Amino acid sequence: MDAAPQPYADQAALWNGLAGRVWVEMQDLLDQMFRPLEDRLAETVPAGSDFAVLDVGCGTGAITLAVARRLAPGGCSVGVDISEPMIAAAKARAAREGAPADFICADAQTHPFEPAGFDMILSRFGVMFFDDFTAAFANLRRAAKDDAALRCVVWRSPEENPFMTTAERAAAPFLPAMPARRPDAPGQFALADIGRIRRVLAEGGWTDIDIRPIDVPCAFPESDLVRYFTRLGPLGLILPQADERTRARVVKTVRAAFDPYVRDGQVRFVAACWMVAARAR
Known part of the structure; x- marks a missing residue:
């Protein structure tokens, strides 16, 4: 669940x-x-390999660390993200684990990575926020070795992911100032269009493009549901600005809207995504 769509100039400030x-x-x-x-x-990275792997939009480092655990001592796992708070958290996690992972706080669209430095480039929900997708994927292509693999997971459409927009739809009558999502703007569903993905990858220099739908069951405890929808996404950004009475009405209404997803003490939903694969030929 991403934050409200913003012009890219605001993405650095947002994150x-x-x-x-x-x-x-x-x-x-x-x-x-x-x-x-x-x-x-993570399982797309060969276990025991000495690959150099780049995790784009690594956030707090879950994928970067999962990859690091799979690599041989000669491999390296590097995460890059524009968010200083998340990179700091990722570095702290790596230190606690003693994991061989490195992190860069930078914009992957423009960062001067070492040319031809990576055997694989991965991303889970991290490549939908670029201002210029073609330029971003071209920059990542320059960072990739010849024949390197690209593997990204991105969201399919909002219509296929109703769980992801439940909170904002239920809260909208109470919060008319909540920003609407713009499909073509940087944000959660910016790469929902398979044609757009193919175009920006090809223009960025990637070949052997293969895009497949995946539907992945996800879950978390019901006890975390209110924390989830009041802190994250468009609602999480605007709810703190509402008065106490409005907040109470929103929480009650939105919690009820999630009832279809709750059973046996768990919140369960399906993440409808694209698994994107390509090669640096």
Whole structure:
């Protein structure tokens, strides 16, 4: 669940401000929610290999660390993200684990990575926020060795992911100032269009493009549901600005809207995504 769509000029401020701090605070819940996707993506890295792997939009480092655990001592796992709070959290996690992972706080669209430095480039929900997708994927292509693999997981459409927009739809009557999502703007569903993905990858220099739908069951405890929808996404950004009475009405209404997803003490939903694969030929 991403933050409200913003012009890219605001993305750095967003992820270095409230959104970044909240994602750090919610790290435990987000990692639990998306662990099935973490496992699926990390397993594309050959176990015991000495690959150099780049994790784009690494956030608090879950994928970067999962990859580091799979690599031989000669390999390296590097995470890059624009958010200083999330990179700081990722470095702290790596230190606690004693994991051989490195982290860069930078914009992957423009950062001067070492040319031809990586055997694989991965991303889980980290490549939908670029201002210029073609330029971003071209920059990542320059960072990739010849024949390197690209593997990204991105969201399919909002219509296929009703769970992701339940909170904002239920809260909208009470919060008319909540920003609407713009499909083509940087944000959660910016790469929902398979044609757009193919075009920006090809223009960025990637070949052997293969895009497949995946539907991945995800879950987290019901006890975390209110924390989830009041802290994250468009609602999480605007709810703190509402008065106490409005907040109470929103929480009650939105909690009821999630009832279809709750059973046996768990919140369960399906993440409808694209698994994107390509090669640096």
